[in-house]
Amino acid sequence: MTSDAISNQLLAALPPPERVRWQPRLEPVDLVLGQVLYESGVALGHVYFPTTAIVSLLYVMEDGASAEIAVVGHEGLVGISLFMGGESTPSRAVVQSAGQGYRLKAADLKEAFNRSGPVMHLLLRYTQALITQMAQTAVCNRHHTLDQQLCRWLLLSLDRLQGSELVMTQELIANMLGVRREGVTEAALKLQKLGLIRYARGRISVLDRPGLEDRTCECYAVVKKEYDRLLPDRPAT
Template sequence: MDCTTSPSYSNRLLDSLPEEDRKRFLADCEIVDLAFGRKLAEPGETISYAFFPIDCLVSLIATLESGGRLEVSMAGNEGMVGFPLMLGAEKSSLQAVVQGAGAALRMSSACFQDHLERSPALERLMKRYLNVLMSQISQSAACAHYHSLEARTARWLLMTHDRTRGDELRITHEFLSGMLGVRRAGVTLAAKALQRRGLIDYQRGRITVHDRPGLEAASCRCYATDRKTYGQMIERLA
């Protein structure tokens, strides 16, 4: 399948490139299917590929020697995995795990860095995306310190909903507690509070979004800030 012309193999970040740059870039990509739970990067390991999700979702996770884990960002159709390559780095500082199965465009790290050198438009776009990513990570750190768990849970569900197809999310309380860096009991209380308000429905291993506007109202302002930053830095280039 020619991913240079098919809209079904689209990534919003790459769609922001000028047409000729986009076609040249996609010509060197391959389409891969990523299964749930697959690890695309590990801290300290060499980065072999850059990934540009089509309809999959990837969590970027900071890990501690004690075994603690905290999601600091996520990448879906709007982004990429392998951002250290933009800076000429060869190793990852974060773990990247597929949270939602699906397809992605994949390019070798050497080829990606070659395109960066040959395409000023790609270099500018990647720098803007890196700025968005840094803003999102900073926002998440502040959000974890200042905002209620219920608001943070709503924000996380909205971010996941944005990057997946459909209203049903495959998420366990154990996984969500790890991503938010809190105890499972706390996530359970937050999810039940959102469910009582009719915003979501939770069953074992699955959360269904019923009231998207209501979920946005329940979230802290960090969610709207993240979307605004992306729109200002990336989408206006398309």
Template sequence: MFEATWGPGEGLYESGGPVTEAHFPSSAGLSVVKVMNDGTCVECATVGSESAVGLLPALSGGVSSNRTFVQLAGSGISIPAAALRGRARQSPALVDLLLRFAQVTLAQEEQSVACNALHETEPRLARWILQSQDRLNARVLPLTQDYLAIMLGVQRTTVGAAASRLKAEGLIRYSRGQLEVLDRPGLERRSCECYGAVRDLQARLLAPEESDDNPGAL
């Protein structure tokens, strides 16, 4: 186990590639995207301190089914896959905790599928901004229109139009790759149901349980 610091855009996994480490972000925001044959991609999940990436392939010895990279720079902890498997064999409580982390990410991926298929761009953008702010705990987020287009799986012009509407409503200020949240309650109202659904499920899955069985430190 070792502390890691990641820069924006840094790659952690490639689709079909090996998973030699599991990563537990503390201040970073990690993006999980699905890559199509023509190179286009769309985000499946945004992972921060509430979860981790690479857990299931690290535990099973499998390969990554997605591309994972650093969305928002920050730090975290990385654990070699072999060491994680060794600890898991020794602690059923740790396995339970890791599976809860994995379920949080899986639930977000499932919600993203429904969101991308059923909801308009503006509420999806509002949801994504809220998730990003949760990761950084900051009013100003370093987000470009090109990056937002990739995350939402739409054209850059579509993102620009959606951001302009949120800006006109007084919810955000956006200029030169810097997006400032002006009215978070308003942004939550503008967001689709998916933000609250994932947040509530995360709270239930990761709520502390009273137990004498302590998994101990990783």
């Protein structure tokens, strides 16, 4: 398996025999900003393992309004319903930050999940971490202020990027958080005045990460702790 593929945490954690088995089946893909990887209710043909991209999982209402329920980056995969037995999901997966990744055919993933105990346990631990993020996002959106939610969202996104800059318009952020664009503008300006971020021309640069962590709610720490607890941070040997 290439070093680029191993930059995805789940692929890196595969036992060596599984890495050899997966190598010829993994297809490198460019993930373009705004690209829809799957739609609500549609059977999934592949799972995606981002390496430098970030994918947002959104719940879309009948009137077209949406809200983010989780983000996936180099720590995980997009398409857990395949091995959970559902084949499809009511959410939509959209590329939030452009980059690269790998995809694997649905049949290959299900075969590996059913055949290998270590693969199954790894994917189930990741699923538990993802469910924690979804649950905490719901709680955060209900009980915490918009600038706290924005801080949480920025920190979760940063954890899935190699740098400290996000390319993201306020309109896209508003769609992710399920709020009005004016609310995002106000929250972003507040963080900018505090010297925590710089926002210009669709680019958000984080200037003071510890400051963001101090200002966010407990939800970010809960999610990060669960990912750190459940997922390995280095390749299996």
